[in-house]
Amino acid sequence: MDDLLTISQVAERSGFATSALRFYEREGLIEAHRTTGGQRRYERHELRRLAFIAAARHVGLSLDEIRDALSLLPSERHPNKADWTRISRSWRRRLDAEIIALEKLRDGLDGCIGCGCLSLQRCRLSNPRDTAATRGSGAVFLPQPLHPPQS
Numbered sequence: 001m002d003d004l005l006t007i008s009q010v011a012e013r014s015g016f017a018t019s020a021l022r023f024y025e026r027e028g029l030i031e032a033h034r035t036t037g038g039q040r041r042y043e044r045h046e047l048r049r050l051a052f053i054a055a056a057r058h059v060g061l062s063l064d065e066i067r068d069a070l071s072l073l074p075s076e077r078h079p080n081k082a083d084w085t086r087i088s089r090s091w092r093r094r095l096d097a098e099i100i101a102l103e104k105l106r107d108g109l110d111g112c113i114g115c116g117c118l119s120l121q122r123c124r125l126s127n128p129r130d131t132a133a134t135r136g137s138g139a140v141f142l143p144q145p146l147h148p149p150q151s
Contacts, residue, residue: 004033004041014050021050027063029053029070045078052084059091060098 011018024030025040030049032040049070056066069087073079132140 004043005046007032007040007042010042010046010050013047015054016050024050024053027067029067048079048084052088055088056091059094061091 005013007018007021010016010021014021016024021030021032021040021042025032030042030046030053032042032046035041052070053066056069061069069090072087073083
């Protein structure tokens with residue numbers, strides 16, 4: 001039991017608030033043991049799971065996607081580098097798509113974004129007779145959202 005970490009030690013080491021640790025435990029993303037007094041104790045390998053959660057959040061994965069990815073880890077042993085590599089490999093396509101979307105956004109910020117306003121001289125040239133309106137509402141020439149709304 002000496003090798004177990006307290007919630008404050010895990011919070012300090014992981015960078016997550018204790019409330020986030022409790023939430024992730026309730027959601028089944030991490031696991032804590034309880035002392036006879038009911039205090040949480042974490043095995044050190046939970047720090048790797050938390051680092052994975054932090055990386056997945058940076059990539060834009062939803063909580064369900066993180067849960068699904070973590071469910072691919074072996075339950076009969078602690079995950080190793082190959083396990084983490086295997087489940088994070090699928091992020092490459094997502095990151096490549098985000099890079100492309102960010103480049104399109106960067107390159108198009110000084111041009112027409114398709115708002116349909118017709119209020120500026122340039123808009124009358126880029127969007128005559130409000131043809132952008134036929135493409136839908138909002139800024140229709142922007143690339144697809146980097147992080148689509150989560151259900």
